[in-house]
Amino acid sequence: MLQTPAIPEIIQLIPLKNYLILSTALFVIGIIGVLTRRNAIVIFMSIELMLNAANLLLIAFSSYKSDPAGQVFVFFIMAVAAAEVAVGLAIIVMIYRNTRTTDIGFLNKLKW
Numbered sequence: 001m002l003q004t005p006a007i008p009e010i011i012q013l014i015p016l017k018n019y020l021i022l023s024t025a026l027f028v029i030g031i032i033g034v035l036t037r038r039n040a041i042v043i044f045m046s047i048e049l050m051l052n053a054a055n056l057l058l059i060a061f062s063s064y065k066s067d068p069a070g071q072v073f074v075f076f077i078m079a080v081a082a083a084e085v086a087v088g089l090a091i092i093v094m095i096y097r098n099t100r101t102t103d104i105g106f107l108n109k110l111k112w
Contacts (some may be wrong), residue, residue: 004042009083016061016104017059019057020057020060020111023056023057023060024053025052026056027050027054028048030047030048030049030050031046031050031096032045033049034046034047034050038104038105039102039104040095040104040107041051041092043104044088044089044092048081048085051081054077055077056075058071058074058077
């Protein structure tokens with residue numbers, strides 16, 4: 001008979017609800033940062049904050065269910081995020097070199 005492994009004691013000290021609240025708060029802060037800021041670097045950091053909120057939730061659920069699948073997803077999300085950071089920062093640096101600003105409102109003028 002298969003027996004599911006017990007939740008480790010250190011994880012039992014913090015209820016799952018607390019992880020949900022923290023992850024939701026981080027995600028909402030990221031959304032507010034994306035919607036209200038005009039600086040490309042701050043928007044970029046807000047997107048990374050939202051990714052990390054999702055990672056935190058995946059790790060919490062993975063730990064509570066004693067299933068490593070969530071942790072494997074987090075590993076791949078972090079690999080994609082690292083590639084995103086490299087490409088995104090390169091784009092932001094090139095835009096700054098050409099326009100001398102990281103304001104996204106100014107980028108609208110590049111279309112014409």
